Every structure is written in C-alpha cells, then in structure tokens.
Amino acid sequence: MRPVLIAALSLGLASPAFADPDHADWAATLEAAKGQTVYWNAWGGDARTNAFIEWVGDQTEARYGVRVEQVKLSDTAEAVNRVIAEKAAGRDSGGSVDLIWINGPNFLSMKSQGLLYGPFADELPNARYLDLSEGSAAVTDFTVPVEGFESAWRLARFVLVYDSARTTPPATMAGLADWAAANPGRLTHPAVSNFMGSTFLKQALIELTPDPAILQQPATDENFDAATAPFWDWYETLRPNLWRGGETFPENQSVQQQMLNDGEVEFGVSFDPAAAASAIAEGLLPETARVHVPEGGSIGNISFVAIPFNAANREGAEVVANFLLEPATQAHQQNIEVLGSFSVLDPSKLGPAEQALFAALPSSPALPALEDLGPTLLEPHASWMSRLVEVWTERYTK
Structure with a gap:
C-alpha cells in the first residue's frame, strides 16, 4: 500500500510518511x-x-x-x-x-x-x-x-498569577496565611467543585502534609486525618481573611482572573505557566502581570x-x-x-x-522558562482530591 503523506500545516512542517509495521x-x-x-x-x-x-x-x-x-x-x-x-x-x-x-x-x-x-x-x-x-x-x-x-x-503546571506592580507573593503556600492576615479580603481561590479550586487545596496539602509520599497511595480512613491535619489548621487560619470571609468563591479561574484585573483581589490561579503572558497579549491583564511558582515547585500533570x-x-x-x-x-x-x-x-x-x-x-517578559518553574510535584492519588473536596464541603458549605 502506498504511504499516506500528511499535508503540511500552515505552520510550515509536513509530517513524514509513516514507515512502521502498523x-x-x-x-x-x-x-x-x-x-x-x-x-x-x-x-x-x-x-x-x-x-x-x-x-x-x-x-x-x-x-x-x-x-x-x-x-x-x-x-x-x-x-x-x-x-x-x-x-x-x-x-x-x-x-x-x-x-x-x-x-x-x-x-x-x-x-x-x-x-x-x-x-x-x-x-x-x-x-x-x-x-x-x-x-x-x-x-x-x-x-x-x-x-x-x-x-x-x-502540559499543566500550577501557578499563581499576580500584578508585580501591586504585590509580591509569599514564597510558599504556608506563607499565604500570613499574607492574607496582612491583606484581608484580597485573596481567594475558585470554588473547590472546580478543578482549579481543588488544585489550590492540593498544592497546599502537598506542602503542609508531614509525609508527601503518602499522597501517592490511595486515601483511606487510616491515613487521611493525620496527613491533612496541618492543612486544616492552615486553612482555618486562612479562611477568615479570604475575600468575602471565605463564604463564597469565584466560579472558576477565568472569573478570578477578571477579579485580579479589576483590582478586587491580588492573585489569580492557573494550570498554565503562560497564563500571564497570554492574558497580557489579550489585553486581559496589565503588562506587569507575572506568574509565581511556590518555593519547592508546584503540581504538574x-x-x-x-x-x-x-x-x-x-x-x-x-x-x-x-x-x-x-x-x-x-x-x-x-x-x-x-x-x-x-x-x-x-x-x-x-x-x-x-x-x-x-x-x-x-x-514575553511574563513568560517563564521551563527551568524557572522549579520541580514538578506529583499529583496525589485521585482519591485524595475526591476526599479533600468532600471534607472541605462538609466543613464549609452551609
């Protein structure tokens, strides 16, 4: 059978004919x-x-x-x-x-x-x-x-998006609690039913849990409480200083980005390291927007x-x-x-x-090099996200 030649994209590269046995x-x-x-x-x-x-x-x-x-x-x-x-x-x-x-x-x-x-x-x-x-x-x-x-x-990597002309992000997720206490109402995260909201929680969990390796195993009744105890202590400290007292949250990252652009909050969140550069190009954020990766790296998948x-x-x-x-x-x-x-x-x-x-x-000045993103942190086993969201909802949803 004759090889099937794939036509070139407008980008200028034609894929070669496939010579494999299949x-x-x-x-x-x-x-x-x-x-x-x-x-x-x-x-x-x-x-x-x-x-x-x-x-x-x-x-x-x-x-x-x-x-x-x-x-x-x-x-x-x-x-x-x-x-x-x-x-x-x-x-x-x-x-x-x-x-x-x-x-x-x-x-x-x-x-x-x-x-x-x-x-x-x-x-x-x-x-x-x-x-x-x-x-x-x-x-x-x-x-x-x-x-x-x-x-x-x-490819996805968790980043915080911020305006470098207005604020300097803390080095760690743990430091967000102190930052929020000094800047009440200026921090939020998407609703945890949205994947970016749950990722914000997971990023903090990985940093705060005593043994991050346990997160690579399924969450169980036996390991969940001990692994998440420091996280819940952190969130209890953080929540009263969140936007609207942590009683309501933006629907998704796009809504939160608009809030950042409007000056209502100081951080957006994204799974895209190019989020700031892309938003600048679209006129959705100021030229001084940048992305921040917590010290020690961020969740990637x-x-x-x-x-x-x-x-x-x-x-x-x-x-x-x-x-x-x-x-x-x-x-x-x-x-x-x-x-x-x-x-x-x-x-x-x-x-x-x-x-x-x-x-x-x-x-773009707002586009980080891959090496600037630090280590890629492994996603926890899927059961951790499900259980974390479930317990968060039980604790904080009236």
Whole structure:
C-alpha cells in the first residue's frame, strides 16, 4: 500500500510518511474516519482553549475530513455520567461522547468501570514523539497507569498569577496565611467543585502534609486525618481573611482572573505557566502581570484525551488525538498568542525542523522558562482530591 503523506500545516512542517509495521492499520483508520464528526467533550470555561479546539476542528476537517464539535462542559463529570448512563441502558455502540478531555478521578472512574476504548494511545503514529518510558508523565495520570487508554495533549503546571506592580507573593503556600492576615479580603481561590479550586487545596496539602509520599497511595480512613491535619489548621487560619470571609468563591479561574484585573483581589490561579503572558497579549491583564511558582515547585500533570468504550466515531477520535500530538500542532498550541500551553513532546525526539518551530515562537517578559518553574510535584492519588473536596464541603458549605 502506498504511504499516506500528511499535508503540511500552515505552520510550515509536513509530517513524514509513516514507515512502521502498523501503517496499514492507520491508513484504514484514516479512511474510516472520513466524514465523521467527533463530539469532543471538554471543559468550556476558557475562551482560548475553546478557540484552539475550534482551530483543531478546522485543521482535521481540511486534512482528514473529520469534523470536531466541542461539547462544552462545566464539569467533566457531566460527560462521565452520560457514558455511565449509556452503559447502564445497554448502549454499547453509537455513544454520544467520542472524545473527552479527562484527568485524575474521572479517568480512574472510567478506567475502573471499563468505560474506555483501548488501549489505543501508544499506537498512534505521533506517539513516537512522547516519552513513554516507565515513570514519565505521559504514562501516569494522578498515580494511575494510563496503559494506552488516554493520550496526552497539553502540559499543566500550577501557578499563581499576580500584578508585580501591586504585590509580591509569599514564597510558599504556608506563607499565604500570613499574607492574607496582612491583606484581608484580597485573596481567594475558585470554588473547590472546580478543578482549579481543588488544585489550590492540593498544592497546599502537598506542602503542609508531614509525609508527601503518602499522597501517592490511595486515601483511606487510616491515613487521611493525620496527613491533612496541618492543612486544616492552615486553612482555618486562612479562611477568615479570604475575600468575602471565605463564604463564597469565584466560579472558576477565568472569573478570578477578571477579579485580579479589576483590582478586587491580588492573585489569580492557573494550570498554565503562560497564563500571564497570554492574558497580557489579550489585553486581559496589565503588562506587569507575572506568574509565581511556590518555593519547592508546584503540581504538574499532563492533560489527556480518552475515547469512551461506545464512541460512535472512534476512528475520527483517534485521528484528532493523533493530530494533537503533531509537533506543528504542539508548537501552535504553545504559542502565547494562541494558547500558551507547554508542549507534551519529548524534545530529544524532535528533529531540527521540528525544534525550529518551537525556537521561533514569540516570547514575553511574563513568560517563564521551563527551568524557572522549579520541580514538578506529583499529583496525589485521585482519591485524595475526591476526599479533600468532600471534607472541605462538609466543613464549609452551609
């Protein structure tokens, strides 16, 4: 069979023909995907991410005949519950969810219940650009082995966003309690039902717990109280000095960023090291906005996409997942004028032409170098986030 040549993106890089033994299978996937519409269920709370997904759909439709429709979610659990309901109803094919942006507890839930198609991710042609060695970020999701049931697409690191002309952040999360006491009402975090709110709590938990290694094991009745006791002491001190006395919280990070820009609070939060640079480029934050990583590093993970077991357009979903891993796509995504998310690709696996795409990207005084972010802290086992949010809600929700 003749090699299938992938057309060049407008970014200027053509992917080579695939010479691996499974090329015939991938050619069949491309053929089956033509004309499919992939319903990509993804958090819809960020306009730049939504625009990037729309761009992905334009590209895959032009190149492969695969359309993408984003189903915008406020919570990934919405899509998970839909798949659960379809399985309970015996709908083992023709499902309504083709691709899902997923991480952590939701991945654990779907994987453990047999709700995912796969393994497929390691067999994607562009998976060759990833570090898939044991222990790498691309093969573990919140300590849960990926095992090919989801595919990487963007890198995330927890950062605080602030205006350097107005304030200087404390070095640590622990120091936020003293900062808030000296600046009452000027600090908040997103609602903990939102992943950025729960990540704010987890970042503090990792720093404050006596033995961070315990967080890599499942949370249990036996280990939870001891591991979280210093965290709850810290939060009890912090809460009265939060915005509106810690009685209410912004819905998500985008709302909090607007509050930062309006001068209502002094910090935003993001999982994107390019958050300040991107917001400056959009005119959403002043030129003096910067990102801060707590001393000792911050939580980092990879965002993945997965395909439900009953996806109606599985081949199209695989094509989209593979397209997300193209070096040209990853470079476009990392552009601070587009999305600004750091690439998930292993630089050592890129050739000179591919590396040149990243070297040519625009920079900004507000954009940190990867080495400036400090160590990447491992995500706790997914059960810690679930239990932490549950206990927080019991304590602080009337």
